[in-house]
Amino acid sequence: MSAIVNLSQLHKDHGDFAERVFKMSGQDVRKCYQCGKCSAGCSVHIFNGMDVSPNRVMRMIQLGMEQEVLNTRSIWACVLCSTCTARCPRDIDIPRVMDALRIEAKKRGITQKFKNANVFHDVFMNSIIKYGRVYELGLFIGLKLKQSGNLFADLEMGVPALINAATRLPKFPPKVKNPDEIRKIVENCKRIEGEK
Amino acid sequence: MRYAYFPGCSLHSMETAYDRSVKAVSKHLGIELWEIPDWVCCGASSAHSVGHLVGLAIPAKTLVKAEKEGLDVLAPCAACWQRMVWVNHEVNTSPKMKEKISKAIEEEIKGTSKIFSIIDGLAAVGMEKISHAVKKPLKGLKVASYYGCYYVKPPKVAHIDDPENPQLMDEMMKAIGAEAVDWPFKTECCGTSLIFQDLDTTLAMSKKVIEMAVKSGADVIVTACPVCEMNLDMRMAQINKRFKTSFHIPVVYFTELMAYAMGSTPQEIGLDKGHCGETKSLLAKIS
Ligand code: SF4
Ligand code: SF4
Numbered sequence: 001m002s003a004i005v006n007l008s009q010l011h012k013d014h015g016d017f018a019e020r021v022f023k024m025s026g027q028d029v030r031k032c033y034q035c036g037k038c039s040a041g042c043s044v045h046i047f048n049g050m051d052v053s054p055n056r057v058m059r060m061i062q063l064g065m066e067q068e069v070l071n072t073r074s075i076w077a078c079v080l081c082s083t084c085t086a087r088c089p090r091d092i093d094i095p096r097v098m099d100a101l102r103i104e105a106k107k108r109g110i111t112q113k114f115k116n117a118n119v120f121h122d123v124f125m126n127s128i129i130k131y132g133r134v135y136e137l138g139l140f141i142g143l144k145l146k147q148s149g150n151l152f153a154d155l156e157m158g159v160p161a162l163i164n165a166a167t168r169l170p171k172f173p174p175k176v177k178n179p180d181e182i183r184k185i186v187e188n189c190k191r192i193e194g195e196k
Numbered sequence: 197m198r199y200a201y202f203p204g205c206s207l208h209s210m211e212t213a214y215d216r217s218v219k220a221v222s223k224h225l226g227i228e229l230w231e232i233p234d235w236v237c238c239g240a241s242s243a244h245s246v247g248h249l250v251g252l253a254i255p256a257k258t259l260v261k262a263e264k265e266g267l268d269v270l271a272p273c274a275a276c277w278q279r280m281v282w283v284n285h286e287v288n289t290s291p292k293m294k295e296k297i298s299k300a301i302e303e304e305i306k307g308t309s310k311i312f313s314i315i316d317g318l319a320a321v322g323m324e325k326i327s328h329a330v331k332k333p334l335k336g337l338k339v340a341s342y343y344g345c346y347y348v349k350p351p352k353v354a355h356i357d358d359p360e361n362p363q364l365m366d367e368m369m370k371a372i373g374a375e376a377v378d379w380p381f382k383t384e385c386c387g388t389s390l391i392f393q394d395l396d397t398t399l400a401m402s403k404k405v406i407e408m409a410v411k412s413g414a415d416v417i418v419t420a421c422p423v424c425e426m427n428l429d430m431r432m433a434q435i436n437k438r439f440k441t442s443f444h445i446p447v448v449y450f451t452e453l454m455a456y457a458m459g460s461t462p463q464e465i466g467l468d469k470g471h472c473g474e475t476k477s478l479l480a481k482i483s
Contacts, residue, residue: 043385043404049397077394081345081385085352086359093350102245117393121242128237128254134205177234181257188300189250 014064025100031090032058038084050074075101076114132176199270200262201229206422213470220455240275253300255279272314274346274421280311281354316356326371331459333373340414341365344424345385372457379412388427418450430472446478
């Protein structure tokens with residue numbers, strides 16, 4: 001990330017960003033006073049899974065660094081464990097903010113930083129739309145075909161573990177009487193969200 | 197006691213040891229489970245990142261079936277449980293969201309069924325009754341109860357116990373005669389949801405949990421979350437390879453130990469073959 005930011009320019013162009021995040025997530029990030037407690041307990045951050053710590057994500061929203069924050073890895077890396085929420089003295093539900101930023105980034109097509117995770121979400125949604133329940137084997141094959149990266153990384157799990165897991169995996173898709181239910185809900189939601 | 201049972205996808209797929217042991221414990225304790233007919237996937241962990249409404253509406257569809265039956269829900273999967281708790285939270289605090297969800301699922305959601313996790317759902321029968329049902333106390337077994345992140349956080353919405361140092365699972369382990377190890381990482385996240393994107397971080401997070409349980413002297417880690425269980429159990433060999441460690445601690449569901457103590461055989465509940473890791477040492481210790 002660039003080290004120098006032009007605060008007055010940001011304020012002029014994106015001064016309402018915190019307000020928009022508030023509307024999207026129900027969380028008022030302006031209340032954050034940068035104590036850093038959220039980051040201190042965030043395992044993902046501690047193990048270097050984020051490019052920007054959670055408290056800095058909050059600060060970037062306050063400053064109107066809209067483009068920058070939507071382009072972080074952190075908004076996708078957050079595992080929504082809510083450890084930070086439990087400890088935030090300003091009562092901010094940080095993962096809800098992360099989730100809202102993800103939805104926004106996805107809308108704008110900014111998903112490169114976490115391409116595989118996004119492929120996962122897509123394949124997962126397709127699976128439950130099609131079957132009503134998760135069909136893991138289908139999901140797994142779909143993922144392996146579409147994700148970039150090491151196709152054989154799973155071998156590292158060790159052969160006995162893999163064999164045990166494979167024997168427990170159902171070979172056929174689940175059967176529900178109403179596999180169409182989720183598809184209908186997804187369509188309805190799109191319509192309702194579009195209405196307002 | 198009668199619950200509407202929502203097993204969720206994991207319990208019907210790979211994690212049958214969880215499903216079987218939950219059913220067995222319930223039977224031992226006289227809890228009746230009515231499986232919600234034609235339940236659908238709760239949508240975790242993707243739907244809520246696709247859209248807020250869709251993340252609520254999908255689990256609401258299953259929840260409404262329990263409401264109609266007038267029953268509280270028992271959802272042993274931590275993710276399913278939390279998704280449903282969020283639905284109730286929104287329905288009961290925002291009339292506007294309630295209306296939107298109802299529209300999306302084309303029937304009215306009322307928010308009248310309580311959502312129990314397997315931890316508070318079983319604890320509700322009382323520790324005394326639990327210890328009365330025990331036939332084979334698990335004397336001398338040191339258990340690290342791993343709650344994970346979903347059951348206790350965020351405390352305002354989804355919590356069954358103290359967010360930093362929960363006790364319910366420990367209490368139940370004591371009630372079946374085992375020793376509950378006091379350890380600091382009860383509610384740390386295992387990192388599974390990053391697995392498809394950032395394996396390194398997932399493995400580092402999981403390693404930390406396993407390591408702490410071992411250091412605290414536990415013979416076994418018990419969980420109440422199919423995602424944690426699958427991750428810690430299945431990835432242990434991989435963790436050992438990466439970090440040159442030699443962990444071999446079994447990771448099982450707390451309900452398996454409960455059912456076993458109450459008289460179920462390992463075969464009945466999957467304690468023999470339901471896991472990637474070795475459970476022989478564990479079985480030797482408790483038989
Ligand atoms: S814990 Fe809360 S107040 Fe403190 S830095 Fe994080 S978000 Fe801000
Ligand atoms: S919810 Fe996200 S930001 Fe908060 S502690 Fe967990 S991973 Fe970190």
